[in-house]
Amino acid sequence: MKEERFYTLMKRLTAGKASEKEQAELQQLVQEDEQLALLYREFFPGGEAAEHDDDSEALLAYSAHYARMQIAGLFDAAPEPARGRQRRMYLLPAAACVLVLLLAGGWWFGLREKTPAGREVKTQKGARTHLVLADGTAVWLNANSSITHSPGFNRTNRELTLTGEAYFKVAPDADRPFIIQAGGLKVKVLGTTFNIRSYPDEPNIETTLETGSVEITLDDQPGNKIQLKPGQKLSVDNTTSKMAAPGIPADSLEAPMLLLSKMRVDTAGNSTVDAAWKEGKLVFDGDDFQRVVSKIEKWYNVTVVLENKNLYTTSFTGVFDNKSLTTVLNTLQETGKLAYRLENDTVYVR
Amino acid sequence: MDITLLQEQVALGRDENAYKRLFLHFYKGLTRFADTYVRQHEVAEEIVSDVMLKIWTMQESLLGVRNLRVYLFRAVRNGAINYLLKSRNYTTWDIDQVAPDTFGSPHTPEEETIHRELKRNFAEAVSQLPPKCRMVFKLVREDSFTYREVAAILDISENTVDRHLNIAMHRLADVLQTYRQRSGH
Incomplete structure (x- = not known):
């Protein structure tokens, strides 16, 4: 049968x-x-x-896995198709700092709009402030920044949203984790001092850890947690708007979405270079000129007009301890790489 | 895709691109497999990441792995079991009760609409198979492993694999017979 x-x-x-x-x-x-x-x-x-059918999930997972491999020191810091800006960073002295670049674009602008109604603390350009939250956490807020939290803060949760740059000294509370939403990532704090820089107009979201430990998750990869150790820095890059959209074939993503490279840390002082701003220090740490401009604009509430595109590839390092705008500009001019003129609140740089 | 070649490139050449291709190739199957044990996608992803990290650190000894696919599935299973035991929700005995809930629906052309009821009966019979039998069935069916490979992954004998598959076959045969009798064949 x-x-x-x-x-x-x-x-x-x-x-x-x-x-x-x-x-x-x-x-x-x-x-x-x-x-x-x-x-x-x-x-x-x-x-x-x-x-x-679809490789996007695996690609997303790989980007997080890639970051993990680099943090563990298993992969070389420099991936083959490095872009100019990243390559310069590799030249900086090796240190305990770590940089992750996520080539992801518009998604985090979208996210910012979902900020729930609640209390908001805001600084204007050229201003900085210090405050203590209801749970005892101390916050230093840099220029042109804001933190927002829901009415339930310190009662039901300890969650807030950050735009811009802030330094946190989080009050320990093992039962209620302190969670900061900054752009497309979440930082979960396990009792700690650290700095976050997350301006929507800048290409990176950076987290620098001084003491304690923090755990970072990207909103689109909730399963992958990245833990920072003191002295480490995590930078998530937003410059490319091509997120791992479904249907992108594996080969088109030769450049990984997450990149790690080493960054300079403060060797002399007690605090990291990234948090020096809260002591009134304007710091350029091997920054390319675009970032220098971004920092000056926020620090002094001026507009900088760049008339010499070659400056984009020039990097600067220096610390200005409570100095005036003209002192900073004169010092930059003394390097011989640029000239400036100041008209009202606009700086023209050649 | 030549897995052995990629394996060599990773082991000897420390080729990150070859490593990436291996990761992308195995990722889905491995996470799905881990998921059947831990039932939390995030944990499953973590287990797979651990396993993939390990094969990079093996360096030249990776060449000693004869069947990478089986090796990875086995490693994922071990990782998943360790997780379950550590999270204390399971005792060793319980591990045998772990089995996939759902199965991807097999591709069938239009004819499936005609036999929708039969298909549903098959699916029901599969979901009622004993846990370990279901696990074996899944590995053969969804990941196309052979008897020997399934035996290596699940740490059981080939005879046991055979027995489990026979159980599955009998149940499905019964379903078909009942269906045919009712529809007057």
């Missing part, structure tokens, strides 16, 4: 013992009987078509 033959052949096939002739015979039986075909497909659903 055909059916019995079918089962015999099926058993041989699943056991990997069916000869080619038997396989052909089985195929014949399956073609003749739709119902047997259905049973056959319960065992051999057929084809790898289902596997090929």
Whole structure:
């Protein structure tokens, strides 16, 4: 009987013992009987078509895995297709600092709009402030920044949203984690002092850890947690608006979405370079000129107009301890790389 | 895709690109497999990441792995079991009860609409298979592993794999027979 033959052949096939002739015979039986075909497909659903549908999930997972491999020191810091700006960073002295660049764009601008209504503390350009939250956490807020939290803060949760730059000294509370949403990432604090810089007009979101430990998750990769150790810095880059959109073939993503490279840390002082702003120090730490401009504009509430595009590839390092705008500009001018003129609140740089 | 070649490039050449291709190739199957144990996608992803990290650190000894796919599935299973035991929700005995809930629906052309009821009956029979049997069935069916490979991954004998598959086959055969009798064949 055909059916019995079918089962015999099926058993041989699943056991990997069916000869080619038997396989052909089985195929014949399956073609003749739709119902047997259905049973056959319960065992051999057929084809790898289902596997090929969409690689985006694996790519996303790989980007997080890649970052993890770099943080663990298993991959070289410099990936092959480094862009100019990143390559300069590798030249900086090796240190305990770590930089992750996520090539992801508009998603975090979108996120900022979802900020729930609640209390907001805001600074204008050229101003900085210091405050203590209801739970005892101390916050230093840099220029043109804001923190927002829901009315339930310190009662139901300790969560807030940051735009711009802030330094946190978080009051320890093991039961209620302190969570900061900054752009497209979440920083979960486990009792700690650290700095976050997350301005929407700048290409990176940076987290620098001084003491304690923090855990960072990207909103689009909730499963992957990145833990920072003191002295480490994590920078998530937003410059490319091509997020891992579904349907991007594996090969088009040669440049990883997450990159790590080493950054300079403060070697002399007690606090990291990144948090020096709260002591009134304007710091350029091997910054390219675009970032220098961004920092000056926020620090002194001026507009900088760049008339010499070559400056974009020039980097600057220096610390200005409570100095005036003209002192800073004169010092930059003394490097011989640029000239400036100041008209009202606009600085023209050549 | 030549897995052995990529394996060599990773082991000897320390080739990150080859490593990436291996990761992308195995990721989905491995996470799905880990998921059947831990039932939390985030944890499953973490287990797979751990396993993939390990194969990079193996360096040249990675060449000693004869069947990378089986090796990875086995490692993921070990990782998942360790997780379950550590999270204390499971005892060693419980591990045998772990099995996939759902199965991807096999591709079928239009004819499936005609036999929708039969298909549903098959799916129901599969979901009622004993846990370990379901696990074996999944590995053979969804990941196209052979008897020997399934035995290596699940740490059971080939005879046991055979027995489990026979159980599955009998149940489905019964379903078909009942269906045919009712529809007057």
